[in-house]
Amino acid sequence: MTSFSVANVSSSNQKDYLDEWEIAVIDLFLNAANSFGLPKSYGQIYGLLFCRDQSLSMDEVMKLLEISKGSASQGLRALRQLGAVSSVFEPGERKEMFVAEIRLRKLVGGFLREQADPHLDKGVGRLKQIESLVNDLEDVDARKRGVCRHEILSGWHRQMSRLLPWVKMIVGKSDRLPQKSSD
Amino acid sequence: MTSFSVANVSSSNQKDYLDEWEIAVIDLFLNAANSFGLPKSYGQIYGLLFCRDQSLSMDEVMKLLEISKGSASQGLRALRQLGAVSSVFEPGERKEMFVAEIRLRKLVGGFLREQADPHLDKGVGRLKQIESLVNDLEDVDARKRGVCRHEILSGWHRQMSRLLPWVKMIVGKSDRLPQKSSD
DNA sequence: TACTTTGTTCAAGTTTTTTTGAACAAAGTG
DNA sequence: CACTTTGTTCAAAAAAACTTGAACAAAGTA
Structure with a gap:
């Protein structure tokens, strides 16, 4: 081996599963979104980003939450419009990456x-x-x-x-x- | 005629139609209810009562708004629970009458x-x-x-x-x- | 008791909202 | 240019919310 311990060069080096507590937080935001009159998926997306330190791509959001491309795309757009998430372009990444606003x-x-x-x-x-x-x-x-x-x-x-x-x-x-x- | 100008002894002596401005107010509350996450019919019912000086029965609410018995019953109950309408028993009336809370x-x-x-x-x-x-x-x-x-x-x-x-x-x-x- | 009036409940129907995924556009890469 | 990756759009499907009305209960009346 020339380089040790660097798995998953293709995908971004993030956890590809949800912890139990993260599921609970996502569910909390799902319910919160609902009571603010926003679609559940918006809450889920925000909740996921809220849990993570590192920015996530739309693709990762889709896979982690098991939602469709359409929902992810529309949800991220709406959340950005609301100022609840912002997008960043990580150096050397072609994808748009998203982070939650926590203030x-x-x-x-x-x-x-x-x-x-x-x-x-x-x-x-x-x-x-x-x-x-x-x-x-x-x-x-x-x-x-x-x-x-x-x-x-x-x-x-x-x-x-x-x-x-x-x-x-x-x-x-x-x-x-x-x-x-x-x- | 023994008693003048007392039409409609059977039904309560109220207008049985909506003025244009009342329709506009009812529509305003319909929309407001929606954005507070409440069913449209709740807004309509509240709006109607808000417009009127005199208390209305469930029956009158149904007829004026052209909504079903179920909607009227559930709507009035929920609005009372919210403190948005209160019911009064007019003397000599067997029906429960409703008025809007306007504070x-x-x-x-x-x-x-x-x-x-x-x-x-x-x-x-x-x-x-x-x-x-x-x-x-x-x-x-x-x-x-x-x-x-x-x-x-x-x-x-x-x-x-x-x-x-x-x-x-x-x-x-x-x-x-x-x-x-x-x- | 039988009848009427008033109001509630809830399963089924309707309407509205949300989600999906395939087709498309845009932009980078070789 | 041909090909891949990334992201958007929107018509149709699915899910959720709301409304309806018939059956039922409760309470007054004769």
């Missing part, structure tokens, strides 16, 4: 930006539409009721808008936690 | 209590399970990585637990908005 502040921020903010924006338009429909009402009492409801909804909208910045603040505090185990 | 603080509080808190509670168990699996690891480096991940997750859990009370606080502030239009 809660970033995760929450990305989620709010992609999910909550668009809803609030759409809300503005909807409220305007309701307002104009209400103003078209002939009957005075009916209009009074409509105006009242529109005002309530506008108030809620305002409060929600005020809440989001606070959430980002509060979650951001004391993000100082153990970093990667190696490095 | 945002109550709505948010109920939602967090029913949806977020249970998740956080389950999280405690999951974290313990992960911790014990990690501690079973033989390899020192592998264990170090597992411990690190468990610590990160515990930190996130703690932060989320701290966040919820703040959300309830912030949303509660200045809930002083127009109440019912009549009364």
Whole structure:
């Protein structure tokens, strides 16, 4: 033997199986994704990357989680869009490699930006539409009721808008936690 | 005529159709329910009750929204469980009548209590399970990585637990908005 | 008791969402 | 250029979520 102990030159030198605890973590994120209204596979992918110190390729994600190419491709894209994973190009690797973002502040921020903010924006338009429909009402009492409801909804909208910045603040505090185990 | 202007003695004396603005509001809540992970019909039901000054029976909800008995029954039950609607027994009415809770603080509080808190509670168990699996690891480096991940997750859990009370606080502030239009 | 009204349950049907995998595009390599 | 590797797309299949309505239970009435 010319070079000892260097198995698997072809594939990247990573574990090609999941530890039991990793399966548990992946399952945890699977459930979390579900309750945030995201596909299970997004949670699985994030969970896997979260567990690993080293970046993984799409191919490794597919094989470790036993999911299809389509799911892996779409899941990684969406997670990157959310800021939950980022891709890196390892030197001498042709594949795109992925790592999980583990700063809660970033995760929450990305989620709010992609999910909550668009809803609030759409809300503005909807409220305007309701307002104009209400103003078209002939009957005075009916209009009074409509105006009242529109005002309530506008108030809620305002409060929600005020809440989001606070959430980002509060979650951001004391993000100082153990970093990667190696490095 | 012995008594003037008292039509519809049999059914409760309510509008039996939806105004255009009410349809828009119902649609708004339909979409909102969706993005909170609740069935569309829950949003529709809440939206309808939100629009009305007077309490509605399950039967009226079914007819106005053109949804089935099953949906109406389950939706109203779930919304009451969430604290988003409450039932009242109008004097001389055998049916149970429903009204919407319009205080945002109550709505948010109920939602967090029913949806977020249970998740956080389950999280405690999951974290313990992960911790014990990690501690079973033989390899020192592998264990170090597992411990690190468990610590990160515990930190996130703690932060989320701290966040919820703040959300309830912030949303509660200045809930002083127009109440019912009549009364 | 027999009848009516009101409300619940749940298996089956419908709709929506998610996943799959084969075809395709893009880019590196010899 | 021909060939390989890597990644995307999207129509169809599978899975999950939601809704329906008929059967049932509970409670009031005559």
